[in-house]
Amino acid sequence: MGSTPSRDTGYWPERLAGAAPVELATDTPRLTAREYRRAVEEVSLGGGAAALLGPDDTSGGDGTAAALLTAFAVVLHRHTAVAHPVIGLDHRTPGDPAPTAGPLPVRVDVEPDLTFAEEVERTARTAGRDLRHAAELPATDLVPAGFGLVRVVLLAPGAGPDPDAEPDLDLSLERRDGVAVLCLGFNASLFARATAAWMLRHLVTLLTEAARRPELPLRDLRLLDEPGPPPLWAPPTPPGYRPLAPAGPQESLPQRLSAVAAEHADLPALSGAGGDYSYAALDRVTTVLAHRLRRSAGPGTRLALLCEHDVDAVLGVWAALKSGAAYVPLDPRMPDGRLSRILASADVTAIACSPALAGRACVLAKGRQVVPLYPVGPTADAPAPAPVAAGSPAYLLFTSGSTGRPKAVEQTHHNVLEHALAYADRIRLGPGDRLPLLARFTFDAAVMDLFGALLSGASLHVVDPLLPAPALRERLAAVGTTVVHCTPTLFRHLVGDLPESGPPTPQLATVRMVVLGGEEAGRQDFRRFLAAFPPDSALVNGLGPTECTVALQHLAGRADLTGAVLPVGHPANGVRVRLLDPDGHPTEVYGELEIVSDRVAAGYWRQPEATARAFGTGPDGVRFHRTGDLVRRRPDGSLVFQGRKDRQLKVRGHRLEPGEIEAALRAHPTVAQAALIGDERSGGDRLLAYVTAATPFPPDVEQLTSYLAGILPDYAVPWRITVLDGFPVGPTGKLDRCALPLPEELPRSGDDAPRTPVEQSVADIWCRVLGVTAVGVNASFMVSGGDSLRVLEMLSAVRDEFGVDIPLIDFLKSPTVAAVTRAIGEHVEQEQSC
Amino acid sequence: MLILTRDRAEVPDNGWGTHPTTRILVGNDFSEDVRDDRGWTGWWVQRLVWFARDGDVLVLPTAPQADFVAYVTGLTGTDPASLAFVAPPATPGTEGALTPERLADPKCAAAIADAVGDREVVHLSALWPDPAVARLARSLGVERAMPGHGFVAQAGGMLTNSKSMFRAVAGGVGAAVPPGQVCTGREVAEQAILDLLAGGEPVVVKHDFLSGGHGNEILAAGRPVRPIGARRVVTVHGRADVRGYLEDRWEWLTAQGRGRPVVERYVPDSSAFFAEYLVDDDGPRLAGTGELLSAPYAVGQVMPAPGLEPEVYAALIDGAERLARGLYAIGYRGVVCPDAIVTPEREVLFTEFNGRVTGSTHIYGVIGETVVGPGYGKDRIILERVWPEGWSTPSFATTLARLTEAGLAYTPQNRTGVVLTNAFDGTNGVMYCVVAEDLDRAWACDRALAPLFTAAG
The missing domain is CATH 1.10.1200.10 (ACP-like)
Known part of the structure; x- marks a missing residue:
C-alpha cells in the first residue's frame, strides 16, 4: 500500500458517510461489562488458506495485509450485515513499540458479488487511499473526524496490540517455523472464548473456501461448518405423558375435537365466567351452535365473532369451525371504525356474538346477519355437522398492514391442527394439564392455547389477565395452572411485584412450564422466572409470527443467566429456517429469518402482492415465509432476535405497520402527507406522527387524534401529532425520517x-x-x-x-x-x- | 386521446378518396335553466383547447389566449394552425359566456358554418349538455353528429346535474348514499333535518345544482365541525332554529324554485373521490378516478384516486358504474362523474353526479393519458391545484416563464413538473397541476412554487 499523500478535507466525511461501526453481538452486555481484558485464540492455517494470504515470510507485504483485511471484513460483514465495515489498521513495523496515532481507519466496501481475489484487489486500492488520507491528519483530529468508529483492528505482523486501543477484536497473522498462525485477540469481558474461537473458525473456513473455489462470489463462500444437531429438547414431562397421534392428511379441527371428546368425555375441557364444560358438553354445545349458524355461515364463507374474553369466544370458534366457515375474531374493545374496516375487508357473511354484544353487532352489521350465541340447553342436541375439508380456511387473523388496510393471515384447518399438535408435543400437553387462556382470541398467541389444550385433552380456563398481580396469581392457582403462556409484558406483571430471590411463590407451585413469546425476553425475565416458579419447572422462549404460529423455541438454561438476551432458539418440529442477506440470498450468521414449513400460512387474505412478497413455495414444494425479522446465529446454533428489517414497530406487544397509520392520516380530508415514527426516547412505545396540510384548513391535532381513536386500536394512536409546513426530504427527494423534529416532552400549552x-x-x-x-x-x-x-x-x-x-x-x-x-x-x- | 364521446357520424369512403370531416366543440359553462348567476368564465372554458384535434372548430365566448393555445397544442401535438375558433357576437355583459342568446344568434351559426366549410361534421358536443347547444346543432343541421341530442334537447342536462335527481337515480340503481332525503317542501326539509340531527351527527343541506361545495351548508347541533366541502356551518339548537334557517335560505336552496334541495347526514373526517365515466352508444366505460380536496370548497384533486383499499375502490367503481348505466339507459351520452365520500369506516357513499365535462376530464383524460402517456397512473400521478389565495401572477406567459426558469415546468423528458391547465384567469392566477412520481414528491414540488408567486418570493 504505497503512499502519495494529497490533502483533501472532504475525503473523510464522504468516506465515512456510508460506514458504520462494527457492532458485534457480545456475550456479556456491553453496559455492564467489566474493564478491557484481552485474551487470544489462535489457529494454524493449512496450505490453501495460508497461500491465499501471501508469501511465506514474516514481513507481511501489502498483499498479505489486503487479503487478511478482506477476509476479516467479510467475516465481520456476515456477522453484522454492515456493508462498509471500518477496521483499524495498525501500520507499525515490527519492533516499533510506540505508535503515535494508534490504528488508522480504513473502510472496506464488501461487495458480495465479487470473487475473493477481486475484493482483495479493490480493498488494496481503497485501503491504500484511506491510509494516505488518514496519515495526513494530526492525531488530535482523528476521533473528531469519525475515527471513533474503529472497534476492530488488524495488527501489523509481530507488532503486538496497542495497549491503549482496547478494541473488541484484533487480528494478526504470525509466521512460526514456516506455519501461518492466525491470532484473534478479543476482549474477554465481552466475548466468551468459544465465541472468539467460532469467529476464528469462520475466517479459516472462508479462506479455505476462497482458495478451493476461487471462482465463487463472496456471498457463496461458506463460513460455517455443517451445523450440529439442535440440543436435545427435554422439557419437564408429566408422568404418563403420551404423545398425540399425528394429524391425518384429511383431518380437520372438528374431527380431532370430536375424537378427543370421545376419549375424554367427562374430563373438564373449558371454564370461565360464562360456565364450565366437559369435553362431551363442549362437543355437543358447539355442534348445536354450528347448527344454528347454518343459515349464516358455511364452507367458503367467513363468520365474524364478536365476543368478550370468556367461554363464548371459545364456543364461537368451535361452532364456526364446525359450520365450515372461517372465523374472524373481533375484539369488542376496538373502536367501531376499526371493526367496520375488518368486517369489510374480510367480506364476512354474518356476525356471531356474545348475547350481551348483540346491540353492538347490529350497529356494525350493516345488512349482515347477526347471530347471538345464546346458551344451549342441557338437552339440546343437533346432528353432527358435515365434514370440513382439511385444506379449507380456519380463520383470518388481522394484524396491521403496511399499505393502510388491516392485513389478515389466512390459515387452514390442517395447518392449525399441525401447529397445535407441534405445540402440544413441545410442551408435553395432555390430560391433566390446565392452561389459562390469557390472550384474547384475536391474537395468534391464543391459537396455541385454545387448540393446543383442547386437542390434547388438557383443560382450558379463560382468565382475565388484567387483574392485579396478586389476584391474577390467585386465579391461576385456583384453576391449578400447569402451563402459563403469555407475553413478556404480562409475565413481568404477573411476577413483577415478587421478591427477586426467595422461595417459589405458592400460587405458582403447580406450574410446570412457562412459555414466552410475542416480544423480546431478557435474562432478567429468566431470573424472575427462577425466583417465582418451582425448581423443576422450565421456561421456554419462542418466536412464532401469525404466519407460522409455532416456529422457534428455546428451553432456557443456566447459561442464559449471563447472556444479554434470551435466544428464540431452534426450529420446532416440522420447521426449517434460512437466513437471508439484504439481497435475498442465503447467509449463515446474520440475516432475515425465513421460515420453511408445510405449516406456513397460505398468505394474506386478498392481498396477492403482499403475499407474493412474503410467501412462496420452494423447489422442494415446501412453503416458506419471509418474516422481516432479523436474527443472529449464536455459536451453539440457536437464533437471537435482532429487530426488524422493515419499518414494522412492536408497540406493547402489538405488531404495527407505520404505513397503516400514515394511510389513515392521509385519508383525512385536511392531510396531504403523513409520516409516523417510534419515539426512541420512550423505547419506541410512543408513536409520533407528522402531517402537512392539503387545503387551506390546517390539520387540527385534536380532530385528527379523535378521528384516529375512532378507527385504530388505542396502541396505534400517536402520542403526538405535529403539523409541519413541509416534510424534510433527502437527496433523492424522499422523506428524510431522521430529520423529523422530535416534539417536546413537556406539554406545549x-x-x-x-x-x-x-x-x-x-x-x-x-x-x-x-x-x-x-x-x-x-x-x-x-x-x-x-x-x-x-x-x-x-x-x-x-x-x-x-x-x-x-x-x-x-x-x-x-x-x-x-x-x-x-x-x-x-x-x-x-x-x-x- | 380522450375525447368527449366517440364521433357519431361515420363517413363512408365513396370511392373518391377520404371525405374531409370536422368536429364542433362548444365551450359553454352551464345552463341558464339551472342558474343565472354567471360571471366571467371566459378563461375557465378555454380548457376546451386540451380536447382539440387537428381540424376542429372550437366555439368559445371569446378568442382564446394565443400563448395558452400554443402551450397546450405544444403538449398535445395538435396543429394550432388547423384549428378554427368561433366567438359568437355578444351583447354587453355576455362577453364572458356562451349564453343561449349568443348561441341562437344566426350570426353564430353562420360563423360556425363558415369555419366548417365543405367538411362533414361528424361530432358536436359541449362542455355542458345545454338545450341551447341542441338548438345550435339543429340550426346547423348536424343533430345526428351530437351524441344524446334528443336527451339534451329536452333539458336532460338539468337531470344529470341535479342532486335531487341524483338521489332518485341512486335509489333506483342501488348506489349507497348517506341517510337523508330530497325535500319537496320546506316542512319536509325541516322534519328531515331534525330527524338527522337527532342521530347526533351534523346535517348538510344541499342546493340542487351548485357544485364544488358552493351549494352546501352544514347544520350542527353538537360538537363544532369545520365546513369541509361546504360554504359554512350553522349552529342550531332546535326546531325554531331550523325553521328560521329554512325561511332565510329556502329561496336560495331551491334556486328560486327551479330545484329541490337535498338533506343528508354529514359524515365528518370523510374524504371525497370521483369515478368518471364516458357514456356512449355502447354503454359506459370508466375514464378516470381521483380524490377531491376541499376545505372549504374544492381546492384541488389528486389523480388517479390514491390510497384506496381494493374493496373500497371496488365499491366506488361498482356504485359509479351503476349510476352511469342508469343515465345511459335514459339516453344520456357524454361524461358523467359520480362523486362519493369515503367515511372513516371506509364506507363508500355517493353524494352527487355531474353529467358534463368536469374540471377533471381534461386533466386525467388529456394531460394524464396523452401528455404524460402510458406511465400515467403507474409511475406518475397528478396533483391539481386551484390557484392558491395570496399568490399572484400577471399573465400566462409570465407564469410559464417563472416555472421554466425555476426548473419546475413540466418536461416530456422527465415526465415530471408543473403543467398549466387553463388560461390566465384575468385577475391573478393560472390553474395548474403537478406531475410527479408520487404524492409526496408532488406536494414537495407544489411547496416549491410558493416563492415564485408570493410577495415573499
Missing part, C-alpha cells in the same frame, strides 16, 4: 400542565409508570404509552397514595390526569360529608 398539588401528584405517578418526564393533565394515558397492565399499576399507585379505588371501567372512559383528580376530589367530598 401551559393550560395542560398540572396546577394543583393533587394533579401534580397524579402526574408524578403517571410519569413514573410511563417512564416519561412530564404529562399533560388532559393527555390520554393510553396514547401516552400506557397499556392495560400499566393502567393497573397506575391505579394501584393511586390507591396507595390517595386511598381511592378508581374502577378500571370508570378510568378507561376518561383516562386523563384531570379525570383521576376529579375522581379523587369526589371521593374526598363523600368522605367529608359522611
